[in-house]
Each structure stands twice: as C-alpha cells, then as structure tokens.
Amino acid sequence: MxxxxxxxxxxxxxxxxxxxxxxxxxxxxxxxxxxxxxxxxxxxxxxxxxxxxxxxxxxxxxxxxxxxxxxxxxxxxxxxxxxxxxxxxxxxxxxxxxxxxxxxxxxxxxxxxxxxxxxxxxxxxxxxxxxxxxxxxxxxxxxxxxxxxxxxxxxxxxxxxxxxxxxxxxxxxxxxxxxxxxxxxxxxxxxxxxxxxxxxxxxxxxxxxxxxxxxxxxxxxxxxxxxxxxxxxxxxxxxxxxxxxxxxxxxxxxxxxxxxxxxxxxxxxxxxxxxxxxxxxxxxxxxxxxxxPDTKVCLNALGGHRNEVTFVLTGERVAAKAALVRAQFEAALAPRPAELVWSAVGTEQPGADTEAGASVLLRAQATDPRAEVVGRAFSGAAVELALASYPGFHLTAPPGNGSAFGVYTxxxxxxxxxxxxxxxxxxxxxxVPPPATTAPLAPAGEALHPSTGPGGGGGASPARGGWGPTRRARLGRVARARSGDKGGTATIGLWARTDTAAAWLAAAITPDVVRELLPEAADLPVTVHPLPNLRAVDVVVEGLLGRGVAASTRFDPQGKAVGEWLLGREVDVPEALL
Structure with missing residues (x-):
C-alpha cells in the first residue's frame, strides 16, 4: 500500500x-x-x-x-x-x-x-x-x-x-x-x-x-x-x-x-x-x-469491601467539629475496619457568600475483608449521629451498604x-509466534535526577544559576501538564512551549523539588526522565495512588489531576520566562 x-x-x-x-x-x-x-x-x-x-x-x-x-x-x-x-x-x-x-x-x-x-x-x-x-x-x-x-x-x-x-x-x-x-x-x-x-x-x-x-x-x-x-x-x-x-x-x-x-x-x-x-x-x-523477552500481565484480585461517608462541616470551628465527629464515629465502630482513612476537602471560610462555600467536606473511607464490617454497621454508625454530634450536622448523601473492591497488580x-x-x-x-529477537528493557540514558527513595536527587530549590532574577510564580505560568496512573504509581508529563523554558524546566524539576511541591509525595520515590525533543520531563511518583484505582482511598484515585495541582504550586521562576 x-x-x-x-x-x-x-x-x-x-x-x-x-x-x-x-x-x-x-x-x-x-x-x-x-x-x-x-x-x-x-x-x-x-x-x-x-x-x-x-x-x-x-x-x-x-x-x-x-x-x-x-x-x-x-x-x-x-x-x-x-x-x-x-x-x-x-x-x-x-x-x-x-x-x-x-x-x-x-x-x-x-x-x-x-x-x-x-x-x-x-x-x-x-x-x-x-x-x-x-x-x-x-x-x-x-x-x-x-x-x-x-x-x-x-x-x-x-x-x-x-x-x-x-x-x-x-x-x-x-x-x-x-x-x-x-x-x-x-x-x-x-x-x-x-x-x-x-x-x-x-x-x-x-x-x-x-x-x-x-x-x-x-x-x-x-x-x-x-x-x-x-x-x-x-x-x-x-x-x-x-x-x-x-x-x-x-x-x-x-x-x-x-x-x-x-x-x-x-x-x-x-x-x-x-x-x-x-x-x-x-x-x-x-x-x-x-x-x-517478557510481557506484562494484568492481574486483578478481590481485595475486600469498602464504604464511605461524607460529613458536611459548615461555618466556624471546622477543626473542632471534625475532631468531635471523628471521635464519635470511630468510637461507634465495632469492630473497627481494617483501614479507616479520613480526608477533608475545602478550607474554613465562615464568611463565604454561599452556604456551600462556607462548608468543608470531611470524608471517612473504610476497607475491610469482611463485608459486614463496612456495610450496615458502618452506615448505621454515621446515621445515628444525626442528632448527637456537631451543630449543623448533615451528610452529602445517605451512606450505602458498601461494595467489593479489587486490587490490580x-x-x-x-x-x-x-x-x-x-x-x-x-x-x-x-x-502467532513470539518475536525471535528480544532484548532486556534498559533505561534510555540516565534519568535527569535519579532517585532511589525519599531524600535522593537534586536540590530543593528550583532556581538555578545563569537564569537571572527570579520571581515566585505558579509553575503553570511556564509549563503544561497531564497526569495519570500506572497502578499505584502516578505519572506526570510536564512540557514547555519554548526551548528556553524547556531547558529551565529540565534543570529545575528534581525529585526533591517534586516532593516539596507535592507534600503528599514527601516520603515516596520520585524519578524525573528527560524528553528534550518534546520539550518535556516525565515525572514518576511511586506509590502515590496506593494500591491503584480500584482499591485507592485517595481523593483522586487515578491521579488525573495531580498535574494540575503541580501547576498550581509556586516556584522561583526566571523573570525572563514570565
């Protein structure tokens, strides 16, 4: 053809x-x-x-x-x-x-x-x-x-x-x-x-x-x-x-x-x-x-059962309200789930123009091998607090009976x-016969800033000599991003629109800088790979997504928005690039 x-x-x-x-x-x-x-x-x-x-x-x-x-x-x-x-x-x-x-x-x-x-x-x-x-x-x-x-x-x-x-x-x-x-x-x-x-x-x-x-x-x-x-x-x-x-x-x-x-x-x-x-x-x-010579195999296994409930905390004293309902809810859980993860969405803004804007969402997620532990017992413990907890108590939705989840490996x-x-x-x-000629997969050159674990890799300041005066600015002023998941690993592609900005990006983004900008990755292995022909670097954060999307208790289980979070963080950017 x-x-x-x-x-x-x-x-x-x-x-x-x-x-x-x-x-x-x-x-x-x-x-x-x-x-x-x-x-x-x-x-x-x-x-x-x-x-x-x-x-x-x-x-x-x-x-x-x-x-x-x-x-x-x-x-x-x-x-x-x-x-x-x-x-x-x-x-x-x-x-x-x-x-x-x-x-x-x-x-x-x-x-x-x-x-x-x-x-x-x-x-x-x-x-x-x-x-x-x-x-x-x-x-x-x-x-x-x-x-x-x-x-x-x-x-x-x-x-x-x-x-x-x-x-x-x-x-x-x-x-x-x-x-x-x-x-x-x-x-x-x-x-x-x-x-x-x-x-x-x-x-x-x-x-x-x-x-x-x-x-x-x-x-x-x-x-x-x-x-x-x-x-x-x-x-x-x-x-x-x-x-x-x-x-x-x-x-x-x-x-x-x-x-x-x-x-x-x-x-x-x-x-x-x-x-x-x-x-x-x-x-x-x-x-x-x-x-x-080897090919990847997608393994999925049943990992247990999960459930979640989201409490709405409105107005002032959000931290105190959260502490009260956490203590009450956990005391009511018998037996306690194997894993109970709390996370908050939003910050206290009691003077907001809307009730929604003045509210913080407090989410409790539970996983356990036993369906009954995260089923009606979990849901009931939340509902029974309706008239016995913090002022303004309500939930985003009635909690369900839980569901099974899987683990990808x-x-x-x-x-x-x-x-x-x-x-x-x-x-x-x-x-269809397998390929006759194979070769072990080797790294394509060295990672820009290889890291074997937390604390390894380049310096913590993204400012570099030779770039002139710098100014604090969001990384998104000079870079774009797209992120996603590979099981429990988050991948973040960062790229620039000009050769000069790309050269700064390659010098500035080190594992320690990534950990500094993304505190949730502070204790995780991070590697940064160069892709200069694409004016890009590829950031790999191992373990950020836990056991992967089906089992993750993370707010963003597939890491789809990690890149946008990274772009919103402030770094020292050369004024010439701004």
Whole structure:
C-alpha cells in the first residue's frame, strides 16, 4: 500500500461517547476504525461479569454501537478493530456474528485470543487472581485483517496494537521493521484515549474558544509505510489538533523514554512533532528497538469491601467539629475496619457568600475483608449521629451498604509462554509466534535526577544559576501538564512551549523539588526522565495512588489531576520566562 492508511478512533474507555462510531464513519473517509475499551479497572469489572455469567465479560456498549452502525461501516468500506472483547473475545465475536445475521449485513468476523492466563495462573506463579491477562501484540490482528475480516475483536492487547495491527497488514511490516512498528506504536498511543488528543483534558484549554471545545471530534492518524503519521481529525468537527494536544497525549501515563510493547520498544526521545497545517501534526523520526523477552500481565484480585461517608462541616470551628465527629464515629465502630482513612476537602471560610462555600467536606473511607464490617454497621454508625454530634450536622448523601473492591497488580511472564492465536473468519486458528529477537528493557540514558527513595536527587530549590532574577510564580505560568496512573504509581508529563523554558524546566524539576511541591509525595520515590525533543520531563511518583484505582482511598484515585495541582504550586521562576 502506497497511500497513507487512515485509522480513526471512536472510544478511549468503556463508557465513552456512544455516538462516536457514527460520527467517525459519517465524518470523512477512513480505512480502519478502532475502539479502546479496556483499562486495568475495566478488566476487573469484566472479569466479575464473566465470573457471574460465563457468556459475558465483554464491553456490551460496542454491540449497541454496532447495531446502529454495522451497515454504515460496510457501506463506507471501513473495517473495525476493537479490544471490546475484554475477558471473552470469542463470546463477543459470536455476538457480533449473531447481530450481523439479524441485521442482514454480511460481515466477516475474526478475533484474537490467548491473553487469558487465568487457567494457568498457579502454574505461571501468578497466584489465584480473578483475572490474569497478558498484553498481546499486533501480529494477531494483522493475521485477521489479512484473512479478510471486516470486524476484529480482541481481548487484552496493548492499546497501541489496535493501530499497529492494521499497519502491519497494510504495509507488510515484519518483526525486523522496528522503526516502522515503533512509529505506529506512537501513533496508536496518541489515538488510544480518543478526544484527549483533540483538546480534551488539556492544560491550555483556556487558549481556545469554549465553543471549539464543546464537542471535540475524535482523532485519526494518516499512517505511512515508514511508520510516520499525521494526527488529525475530520473536517468541521470540534476540538483542536496541534503540537500541544499531541504532546499532552504522548506524555500521558508513560514512565520514561522507552515505551515497551510486545512487538517493539518505541524511543519517545526520538519522536519529532511538527505542525503540518490546520489541525494536523506530523509524527516522525521514531526509532524502534527489539521488544523485551517478557510481557506484562494484568492481574486483578478481590481485595475486600469498602464504604464511605461524607460529613458536611459548615461555618466556624471546622477543626473542632471534625475532631468531635471523628471521635464519635470511630468510637461507634465495632469492630473497627481494617483501614479507616479520613480526608477533608475545602478550607474554613465562615464568611463565604454561599452556604456551600462556607462548608468543608470531611470524608471517612473504610476497607475491610469482611463485608459486614463496612456495610450496615458502618452506615448505621454515621446515621445515628444525626442528632448527637456537631451543630449543623448533615451528610452529602445517605451512606450505602458498601461494595467489593479489587486490587490490580502487574506481573511479567516470558512472551514464549503466552499463546497468541488469531481465529480467522472461517474459524481456522493461526498461531502467532513470539518475536525471535528480544532484548532486556534498559533505561534510555540516565534519568535527569535519579532517585532511589525519599531524600535522593537534586536540590530543593528550583532556581538555578545563569537564569537571572527570579520571581515566585505558579509553575503553570511556564509549563503544561497531564497526569495519570500506572497502578499505584502516578505519572506526570510536564512540557514547555519554548526551548528556553524547556531547558529551565529540565534543570529545575528534581525529585526533591517534586516532593516539596507535592507534600503528599514527601516520603515516596520520585524519578524525573528527560524528553528534550518534546520539550518535556516525565515525572514518576511511586506509590502515590496506593494500591491503584480500584482499591485507592485517595481523593483522586487515578491521579488525573495531580498535574494540575503541580501547576498550581509556586516556584522561583526566571523573570525572563514570565
């Protein structure tokens, strides 16, 4: 194929915009439309679905979208590649065939399987989880497309594989075409979160008219045979695609310059971004390396039960009111939950113009292996204080009966022990061999300010010699951010708009500075990685999110707003940059 392959995205998570499939099919020409429905938490949800009913375990919203749009996709000649199969890709493939038959739309359906390691968990040393899914690569998807599939359903492949697979099929890439594979991985990483590449969740959102961001269009990539790509969107759709939006998504949830997958390692410190016209950004220069011999496994296990209650403290003496209700509530808990975490939202402002503004929210979260400890006993202890506690007592909502929660744990197994099978439209099964050439994953150079733990790394002052006079200012005056989670680890991408500001950012942001600016990270390991070609640094804070989103008692369990918090903190900034 000599022309670029136009690959769109219509889903960044399970629950994303239902109309996106239709919008992308009707908005302009496409060759392939992808959908990313999976995350660690989603695998837990789908695993529990499958445990309750073995015929379930997939993203049912995809079927609803397909019912509306399968005929449209066929009319437009667009092939669909989605990981909506979750923990049961074969089940979803069967459901798609049944839907196509009912609609009278001839459809060749294939799926990729082998990622489910649950039956072999003990053998592989993975314990006794609820789900155990290895991250597969893209060559199974390519085999399905090569066999003429109109719809390809997968389970837990890497997010980028949804784009890399069509590239392999279209351009004939082999295992040794590492630069091309890595370039497609970068394009896939940009597309995987949908509208986060077209202005969604953008630090610099205020630089764009509100009307432009009301309904961002989903992104697409024009992928070329050398692995380079142009990220854009359909003409006339909302949102924006520029170097800023693409940088933000490139930095999302990465943990250094080497971005590893089962097919290749993409060097993010080689990616070049250039404007290519209105709403067009070119990705080029990406270098690839052999993949690691091991692949990651997403393990989810049931961790116990949880509940929470939020008390509203209004007016003066907030600290005294909080102390009273904490003491009363804890005294009433028998038995005491294994974990009880208190957190406050807001500060005392008794003279505020609204009652809400004069209130502080005090939240108590409890977890315990025993459902009864955090169920009615926990809820009842809060409700029974209604007429016996601080003045103005009320709750944001009646506490519930609690719910089960899961714990995500990453593991690694050799790629050679993971079956990777493409089940073609005719039912035949093709084994996809693991890569013949691998290399252990090594750091891409040294971290800017490596830290083995609290107290390590550079000085605590972000001011540096040679920058001239400085002034206290919020970090957001000179930087942008996007943050997220990798299990219990928070990742924060920081970038600047100019080379000078980027050089200062690289010198100023050290682990100790991060700990100073984010007191909640004061006792945690922090590492800062350089990405100078993106004018960026990548900050990794281990353990900030506890045991991960499903089990976290943190106010922001996925770390989505940690970057915005960091931008709001004050540092010594060279006046020349202001």
């Amino acid at each position: 000599s022309d670029p392959l136009r690959i769109g995205n219509a889903s960044g998570f399970y629950g994303d915009r239902r109309a996106a499939v239709r919008e992308m099919l009707e908005g302009g020409p496409l060759d392939v439309l992808t959908g990313d429905y999976l995350a660690e938490l989603t695998m837990l949800i789908l695993g529990r679905d499958r445990a309750a009913d073995p015929t379930r375990g997939y993203a049912r919203t995809f079927l609803a979208q397909l019912e509306e749009c399968l005929g449209l996709a066929r009319d437009r000649g667009v092939r669909l590649v989605v990981n909506a199969g979750g923990t049961n890709p074969a089940g979803l493939a069967d459901a798609v065939r049944a839907l196509a038959d009912r609609l009278g739309v001839p459809t060749a359906v294939a799926h990729v399987e082998g990622d489910d390691l649950l039956p072999r968990a003990a053998e592989l040393g993975l314990g006794e989880p609820l789900t155990a899914n290895a991250y597969l690569g893209a060559f199974g998807i390519a085999a399905c497309l090569d066999a003429g599939a109109d719809v390809v359903v997968t389970g837990r492949v890497t997010d980028a594989s949804l784009v890399v697979g069509p590239g392999i099929s279209a351009f004939g890439w082999g295992r040794d075409d590492l630069d091309a594979l890595a370039g497609a991985m970068v394009a896939g990483h940009v597309l995987e979160c949908g509208t986060q590449a077209t202005g969604g969740n953008l630090s610099s959102f205020a630089e764009h008219p509100v009307e432009q961001l009301l309904h961002p269009g989903f992104p697409l990539a024009e992928l070329h045979a050398d692995g380079s790509a142009v990220v854009t969107k359909h003409p006339g759709t909302g949102g924006v695609v520029d170097v800023d939006t693409v940088t933000a998504q490139l930095l999302y949830e990465v943990t250094g310059a080497r971005y590893a997958g089962p097919d290749a390692v993409a060097r993010f410190d080689t990616v070049q971004l250039t404007a290519d016209g209105p709403d067009r950004v070119r990705l080029s220069g990406t270098r690839g390396e052999p993949p690691p 990453p593991a690694f197994v050799p790629q050679a022990v993971v079956p990777h099978v493409a089940v073609l439209p005719d039912g035949s099964r093709v084994d």
